[in-house]
Amino acid sequence: MLPMPPLATADDRLRRWIARHRRVFALTGAGCSTASGIPDYRDEQGEWKRRPPVMIQAFRAQDAVYRRYWARAYAGWPHFTTAAPNAAHRALAAWEAAGTLVQVVTQNVDRLHQRAGSRAVIDLHGRLDVVICLGCGDETSRAALQETMTADNPAWGTRAATAPDGDADVDPALIESFVAPRCPRCGGLLKPDVVFFGENVPRDRYERARAALAGADALLVAGSSLMVYSGFRFVRLAHEAGLPIAIVNRGRTRGDEFAGLKIEDDIPRSLCGAISTFASDSDSRIRPGVPLT
Numbered sequence: 001m002l003p004m005p006p007l008a009t010a011d012d013r014l015r016r017w018i019a020r021h022r023r024v025f026a027l028t029g030a031g032c033s034t035a036s037g038i039p040d041y042r043d044e045q046g047e048w049k050r051r052p053p054v055m056i057q058a059f060r061a062q063d064a065v066y067r068r069y070w071a072r073a074y075a076g077w078p079h080f081t082t083a084a085p086n087a088a089h090r091a092l093a094a095w096e097a098a099g100t101l102v103q104v105v106t107q108n109v110d111r112l113h114q115r116a117g118s119r120a121v122i123d124l125h126g127r128l129d130v131v132i133c134l135g136c137g138d139e140t141s142r143a144a145l146q147e148t149m150t151a152d153n154p155a156w157g158t159r160a161a162t163a164p165d166g167d168a169d170v171d172p173a174l175i176e177s178f179v180a181p182r183c184p185r186c187g188g189l190l191k192p193d194v195v196f197f198g199e200n201v202p203r204d205r206y207e208r209a210r211a212a213l214a215g216a217d218a219l220l221v222a223g224s225s226l227m228v229y230s231g232f233r234f235v236r237l238a239h240e241a242g243l244p245i246a247i248v249n250r251g252r253t254r255g256d257e258f259a260g261l262k263i264e265d266d267i268p269r270s271l272c273g274a275i276s277t278f279a280s281d282s283d284s285r286i287r288p289g290v291p292l293t
């Protein structure tokens with residue numbers, strides 16, 4: 001009797017899937033950035049790990065919510081700025097450079113894809129490093145605002161446990177004393193240029209992402225539970241268009257039933273393993289001429 005051939009590993013299956021497609025659209029989520037030290041919101045069942053993020057309506061209407069948001073954001077910022085791209089970001093950047101990953105749409109607001117060298121990136125939920133005034137629309141850098149908040153809160157330390165999206169756990173008594181920032185031009189409320197819960201993705205941004213998906217021949221989801229509809233709808237669109245869908249995520253996702261390939265594994269390790277022909281954990285430089293298979 002002949003021995004059974006070995007079963008294909010997850011890396012093999014993902015590598016073959018990648019090799020089959022020429023215009024891949026990748027949707028990435030928090031699971032891509034956890035290895036960079038930015039924690040995830042949800043556990044492997046897709047449930048909240050901690051108190052759900054602030055809703056836009058409360059942020060706009062309630063002083064205490066606004067103050068608490070900025071106090072925690074202030075405390076979390078120093079840690080957030082130390083995050084650097086990991087092997088997942090580098091693998092995706094190398095894949096794009098090799099020519100068959102045509103678009104990254106990310107739910108992350110950390111800009112780590114861009115820092116890893118990805119060029120075709122749509123920040124679906126915005127970017128945390130820019131602040132906008134809800135009154136006059138003025139834009140400023142988050143780094144500059146951090147300095148303003150430091151000046152306004154001289155007695156404040158920045159020691160706190162870190163939470164997702166630059167948030168941090170802070171003693172409630174400290175929060176009450178925090179001087180929250182206001183627009184220096186009009187006195188309006190300031191908000192990072194990210195899509196809060198209760199807000200919609202700006203229409204033109206969504207349309208750009210949708211157009212990119214329409215030109216793609218496959219969808220890869222990496223590191224998202226797809227619990228937020230703004231991400232999940234790309235899976236639905238891809239499914240309706242008959243595109244092959246692969247999902248790499250630790251734990252279940254809302255899109256599992258639509259995926260022809262589902263890999264439950266560590267995201268950087270998994271992507272790196274499957275894209276290892278032109279990217280590795282220690283070296284993200286492209287080796288020209290090396291085929292994808």
Ligand SMILES: [Zn+2]
Pocket residue numbers: 133134135136137138183184185186187188
């Ligand atoms: Zn303003």
